[in-house]
Amino acid sequence: MERTDAPTENPATDDPRPVAPEAARPPRRRVSLWIKIPGVLLALLAVLLLGTRLFLIPGLGDLFGTETKDRTGPAVLKSLQDMSNYEAAAGNFQVVVDLEKDAKLLPDAIRGTRTLYVGAGTVGASVAMGGLGAGDVTVNEDRTAATIRLPHATLGKPALDPDRSYAVSKQRGLLDRLGDFFSDNPNDEQAVHRLAAQRIGEAAKDSGLTARAEKNTTGMLQGLLRSLGFKDVTVIYK
Template identity: 70%
Template sequence: MTTPIRRVSRRMPGWAKILTAVVVVLVVFFAGIRFSVLPGLKDLFGTETHDRTGPALLESIQDISRYDAASGNFQVVVDLEKDTKFLPDAIRGSRTLYVGAGAVDAYVDLGKVAKNDVTVNEDRTAATLHLPHAQLGKATLDADRSYAVSKQRGLLDRLGDFFSDNPNSEQAVQKLAVKHITEAAKESELTKRAETNTTNMLKGLLNSLGFKKVEVTYGT
């Protein structure tokens, strides 16, 4: 007489289901899927921002003797790619497209003008001024007009961003943007425009004081 075979139903215990669900959630996170991909989920876990920054402290005051005579606005698209040897880009690597918008000022340092650089005739109708050449200030990025167009990162880079909140994640492309804007300013005629504007300003000022002839030269 044969014994009938009973099929035993093995159901997954409750704790195993919970563990499986947790693993699935972690896999979704590790794959780089953002909450914003799921409609309405961001609103469900909405966050509030509170500014608890303390008062700004005045560290120093410096007298400025330069005349800002011209300002140039620049824009550059930075394409920064980082690769890792022996690993595909899908695993480790990044590429960022960043639009950097900034400005560079050109100025003449009037504080370097010595007494012998200014010559006035006896009847105070003619004046000759010898000024230093115009210089370029530091390039500054406009945070309101600078932004990342796209960011492509490998799986390991995404995991690193998930486990660490790095406020300097765009620091590399920002530095490159400043570098390229500075180079563009040097190749432009910004300093020449600054010297022209400074000359016109001084001639207008001295003419209003009664000087009939004003000559402005530049040199080291």
């Protein structure tokens, strides 16, 4: 029997156009997955890999290092103030602040923060000398004895030292993390700083810093007046 490869009509449709046999159809090509990836992504991966290898080569890592630019303007003088206090003593303090904020109806993993902060600062103690009147300083006729009446020493405001203060840890709930992601919240840091300054101020009151300041002020005045010829110098704190 003679075999012919003549095309036949398509029985599924009434299309008179012939249908090619299966053997005559070209084979389908399988497209590789790597061909579907955009060329830009491949180029980016190549650059990242190349940059990582360059960092491993001594001397070439500096070419891709970060650069810090300071665009801060000059400081502006706002006011001047004459000093009439003698700062006779200063104390260095350190406090560990453990500040936790919880939500009433939500667990800590969902809403709440806990900050562990080490605050270091100084507190000064000074004696006011600008308001002395005529009756606060008395001298005898021979100018060998003098009596000075001063107000008691007072404590200044605590000053936190940013170089010695640091945050140890900060735990945040899920909602707080999302809030920090979309917006900055400096109020939390200010609350920690205020609490650290408050605790340092309370510690300064019980440290005997004012008594030390009065003792140092007395020694300073006695040395100054004795160098001017006074033999008996009395300092009274009223």
